[in-house]
Amino acid sequence: IKIFDDLSANLPALHDSWTAQNMVPLSSLITDSYDIYANFPVNTMEDLQNRKLNAPGTSANWLQGTGATPVDGALTTYYTNIQTGVTEGTLSFASGILPTRVYEVAPELTRVGIGSMYFGAIAANKDFFDGLPAPVQEAFTAAASVTSTAHGDYVSMLAEKAMTEMQAAGLTVHELSAEEKAKWTEGLPDIVAPWLEQTGEDGKIVLSAYFDALRENGVTPGRDWDAGR
Template sequence: MYRLTGLLLGVAMAFPITAHSQETIELTVASSHPLAIPWVGMIKSHFMAETDRILAEKGNYKIAWNEAFGGSLYKANATLTSVQEGVTDIGWVFSFLEGAKLPLSQASTYTPFATANPPVQLQVTWDLLDSNEAFKKEWEQYNLRVLGLTGTDSYDIYTKKPIKGLSDLNGMKLSAPGVLGSWLRGTGANAVDGSLPTFYTDIQTGVSDGVLSLALGVLPAKLYEVAPYITRVRIGTAFSGAIAINGDSWDGLPEEVQQAMIQAGKFYTDAHGKDLLERHEAAFAKMVELGAGQNPPVTISELPAGDRQKWVDNLPDIAGEWAAEAEARGLPSKAFLKAYMDGLRAKGEKPARDWDKAL
């Protein structure tokens, strides 16, 4: 007995057992929008959770997430600078509101009626981020490393009063985020700048008569309560931003953690695209259900096909104007626009207007 114990003790002394040590890394993740907004909620349920899952497989690292969602650190007008300056390590950068700093990122926002397929739109954008140096530099020059992409489901009109045709938009004030206000040009409606966190109050207080927005944002924001008339226009989807990490924070991470985040970012983007596509129609049904008892109740109508085509045709060449302005700043915007439109067509999309043909 004692002899065996002594033998084991000797072995233990000769070959000491090294305890496995797991390193905990503290990171702040933030957003100007609340978790109730689907693509923000998926930062936690998909990007963060998948990063945790991948790291747990080896057990070398664990992230202690400091969550600051819902505008607790910064508002929608400071998403880029807050990540750039390290106010947060990781955050959702709302590219719609950063037209001056992220000009190439606006290509999809100046090409309405081009696609209503979020997974395709996001994949084309990823391909460009991988292959186009100017696009990649556009983000990296602000000390940002893109981890995942966000897009929109298709845009429609939500108003206080019913819309029977395109002419009813004339003179109306419609809230729209950033550059998306340009989609209203030629309709007679006036764009009021804003974002999902401000839309409800803007409509309620008369700042606007309704919104140009997307079903998966309108539903959790409950905009149907103040804008119960939904007019389906199917204007299309757009690239809206990215989950990005501060460059200094990124450089300080172990390679294993970086690789986990890269994989989690792709996982998030794919899941987000599918979610946009699958839940878009269901969101309309849910709004009708939830708004059935209010006065007036939520009602949905289609903009007549002829009026929709008139909207497409009456839009000025907003893509050409954007490209020309960006070219004047030394950016390869015309080539980028063509690459974006070619990417959509290569994946089977049939834009209602070929915005690159007039270049």
């Protein structure tokens, strides 16, 4: 949240993309961490071979090269998909799995540490925002910062609560080893390339700035997707 709030406000390549939509970004929105919820345990990458997992949208990219087949869907369809054998699990996040009770049909959670996903922001119409008096604009910006912090705390709280309740209901938790995580990461094709083809030089600037910010905040990426761009 901190990184995207900063880049959306201060990195022209990203900020201008909001301006092009006549919007002013205020506060970033995220999920908690994506992991594998399935009706089978995952101890090695071989355990994913020929498995079908719900992985909608861009999250399907994370299964490329793993041997698993991504199947489109949504939190509202995962339960039935897994129950009827359409899929055998899903890449998803705890705060979404708990209320949809997917853990009942996918009682094996494998922590793989994919991390959270940024999926958008609270934003204001630019014409409206520009028409506000400066003190009101400043109040909006200050409130947005508080909202980002509160949202991050809320998502963390929901994820922790979900894990406690799901484990009490019978969810078994496994941790994929660092060695197997590295196999997954290193085995992925260049999943960034298609996005860069669409976004061009601005995309390269945003990618580089994002990974620089990760490292400045003490995060060591599992793979340097910005290298050589």
